[in-house]
Amino acid sequence: xxxxxxxLSRIQFGFTMAFHxxxxxxTIGLASFLARLEAQWLWTGNTMxxxxxxxxxxxxxxxxxxxxxxxxxxxxxxxxxxxRYSDFxxxxxxxxxxxxxxxxxxxxxxxxxxxxxxxxxxxxxLHFVSTCMVAFGTLVSAFWILxxxxxxxxxxxxxxxxxxAVATDWMKVIFNPSFPIRYAHMVMGCFLTTAFAVAGxxxxxxxxxxxxxxxxxxxxRLSMSMALWFAVICAPIQAVIGDGHxxxxxxxxxxxxxxxxxxxxxxxxxxxxxxxxxxxxxERNDFEIGIPKLGSYILTHDFSGxxxxxxxxxxxxxxxxxxxxxxxxxxxxxxLAMILIGFWSLYLRWxxxxxxxxxxxxxxxxxxxxxxxxxxxxxxxAEIGRQPWIVYGQMRTADAHSPLTVNAVTxxxxxxxxxxTFIFGFGSYYLAKLLRxxxxxxxxxxxxxxxxxxxKRPLSAVDEDLKPNPA
Numbered sequence: 001x002x003x004x005x006x007x008l009s010r011i012q013f014g015f016t017m018a019f020h021x022x023x024x025x026x027t028i029g030l031a032s033f034l035a036r037l038e039a040q041w042l043w044t045g046n047t048m049x050x051x052x053x054x055x056x057x058x059x060x061x062x063x064x065x066x067x068x069x070x071x072x073x074x075x076x077x078x079x080x081x082x083x084r085y086s087d088f089x090x091x092x093x094x095x096x097x098x099x100x101x102x103x104x105x106x107x108x109x110x111x112x113x114x115x116x117x118x119x120x121x122x123x124x125x126l127h128f129v130s131t132c133m134v135a136f137g138t139l140v141s142a143f144w145i146l147x148x149x150x151x152x153x154x155x156x157x158x159x160x161x162x163x164x165a166v167a168t169d170w171m172k173v174i175f176n177p178s179f180p181i182r183y184a185h186m187v188m189g190c191f192l193t194t195a196f197a198v199a200g201x202x203x204x205x206x207x208x209x210x211x212x213x214x215x216x217x218x219x220x221r222l223s224m225s226m227a228l229w230f231a232v233i234c235a236p237i238q239a240v241i242g243d244g245h246x247x248x249x250x251x252x253x254x255x256x257x258x259x260x261x262x263x264x265x266x267x268x269x270x271x272x273x274x275x276x277x278x279x280x281x282x283e284r285n286d287f288e289i290g291i292p293k294l295g296s297y298i299l300t301h302d303f304s305g306x307x308x309x310x311x312x313x314x315x316x317x318x319x320x321x322x323x324x325x326x327x328x329x330x331x332x333x334x335x336l337a338m339i340l341i342g343f344w345s346l347y348l349r350w351x352x353x354x355x356x357x358x359x360x361x362x363x364x365x366x367x368x369x370x371x372x373x374x375x376x377x378x379x380x381x382a383e384i385g386r387q388p389w390i391v392y393g394q395m396r397t398a399d400a401h402s403p404l405t406v407n408a409v410t411x412x413x414x415x416x417x418x419x420x421t422f423i424f425g426f427g428s429y430y431l432a433k434l435l436r437x438x439x440x441x442x443x444x445x446x447x448x449x450x451x452x453x454x455x456k457r458p459l460s461a462v463d464e465d466l467k468p469n470p471a
Contacts, residue, residue: 006401008409009081012416016073018376019420023067025375028142028187029194030060031135034115036226038128052219056198058434061116066427073416081409085390085400092158092165092173096148104141108134139187146186150179152391153382154252165394177252181245182382188238189378192231192338193371199227200368201435203361221355224364228354232342239335243298250299253392254308255317256385259324261295266309270295274329278321283311319387327380334374341367 034057041049075097078086114122114130122130157172158165167173202224209217249257257263262278262285263270271290279286296305310318341364348354355361390397 003406005404005406005409006398008406008413009077009401009404010397012409012413013077013081015413016070016077016416016420018379019424020067020070020074021375021379022372023063023070024138024142025190025193025372026197027060027064027067028138028190029192030056030063030198031131031138032191033194033198033226034060035128035131035135038131042124042128048219048222052223055219056223057116059431062427062431062434064112066424069423070420080412081402081404082390082400083402085395087164088395088400089152089165089391092151092167093148095167096144096151096174100141100144104137104144107137107140111137142187142190143183146183147174147176147179150182151176153182153386154178155391155394160394165391178248181241181248185238185241185245185378186375188234188241189371189375191234192238193375195227195230195234196338196341196364196367196371197369199224199231200365200370202227203364204368204435206355207358207361207365217355225354228342228345228364231338232346235335235338235342239339242332242335246299250307253385255310255313256319256324257299258308258310258312259319259321259385260328260381261299261307262321262325263295263307264310266306266312268296268304268306269293270299270305270307272298273325276325278325280318280321317388319385324381324385327377327384331374331377331381334370334377337367338370338374 034053037049037053037056040046041053111130111133114127115134118130119127151173154177155165156176157169158167160166202220205220206217206224209220246257249260261270262273262276264283264285269292271288271292272294273285273288273290275287275289276285277287293303296307297303299305299307310321344360344363345354348357348360353360386392388396388398390400
């Protein structure tokens with residue numbers, strides 16, 4: 001593979017996007033978790049819920065800030081590195097991105113300050129409304145971003161005039177064929193990312209304080225319990241949504257599906273490949289482990305269903321097979337592990353050992369990054385599987401690149417690597433310090449409380465002594 005400006009630009013965009021996507025994936029779910037905590041506090045009057053809110057909102061503030069910083073560079077790269085793509089799609093995707101700004105960004109900006117700094121200045125119910133508006137704003141933001149990205153996967157509602165895409169039906173543009181199922185799949189993935197991050201971090205706090213009295217980790221126990229209840233319910237639902245997503249890919253992007261399954265020849269009774277070594281040069285798999293006929297049944301709900309093959313299209317219209325094939329299987333494996341952890345937690349609840357089984361707590365802690373991994377590998381599957389198209393069937397990635405030199409892209413890539421290492425290294429360190437400190441012991445939270453009427457600085461939401469609690 002030749003190292004040219006196109007390849008370096010793809011590496012740069014993939015690198016920055018991979019960093020960015022993990023933060024919205026976490027904050028979308030965490031904002032809704034915060035709304036649930038505050039609702040429980042208002043409903044029950046249990047101070048534990050407010051105490052947990054005040055702890056997790058600090059994690060949210062740092063993660064939200066890192067997400068905003070990492071997202072800003074996306075728009076600039078579209079203009080600097082992918083100007084031909086912007087020229088072709090600007091009339092369609094430009095308004096969609098603008099709709100995100102004037103709806104989601106304005107909604108979040110309007111209520112985020114009240115959510116972070118206003119609890120001592122507004123009533124409890126108004127503060128709860130602010131939290132709900134921020135949570136709703138994250139879902140609206142995901143709506144427009146997934147609509148734009150799904151249009152690139154299954155473009156609809158447009159015509160090409162003078163080399164540019166022009167919208168003819170905005171409802172078809174926004175609600176393009178793959179959008180509804182992809183939006184549901186992504187949002188549920190964000191919720192599961194948060195659920196396992198919260199459960200894993202809480203399990204770590206419990207393990208770290210296992211010799212302390214249970215009341216010292218009551219907040220961590222409650223957080224883990226709430227997160228695992230969500231996992232029990234929603235991980236299986238995500239599997240059902242994923243099945244619907246697979247049917248949509250079969251219908252609208254058959255070549256991508258063939259790459260996901262490493263299926264070279266169109267065939268009925270296709271096996272479900274658990275493992276294979278794709279050989280793109282020879283157009284076959286060198287080694288396979290599969291379950292006969294199950295692949296056709298999963299993808300078509302018919303054991304004799306016909307599945308398209310990669311040989312149905314020329315070589316230059318196929319995506320790279322091995323990264324798509326393996327990324328999809330890693331994502332599925334993580335999803336199955338989530339379902340297993342959820343049902344294991346049910347069994348331990350029944351036994352009364354949910355918070356004392358060290359093996360389970362350790363496994364839950366190790367699952368902390370699982371949601372982030374699932375989101376990343378799902379994104380790899382979707383975006384690499386779309387290749388060689390940047391707009392499926394309309395514009396190739398190679399034709400979307402700006403006329404840049406290798407030196408120019410190399411310089412910017414190195415600058416991004418240095419900046420991201422510093423910014424996200426510091427942010428990750430700060431998050432680790434917050435988590436190590438843990439929630440305040442409940443008795444201290446009841447005695448304390450910030451009642452100062454002085455104006456607050458933006459970083460004061462997380463500006464405090466980060467020494468760990470004695471627990």
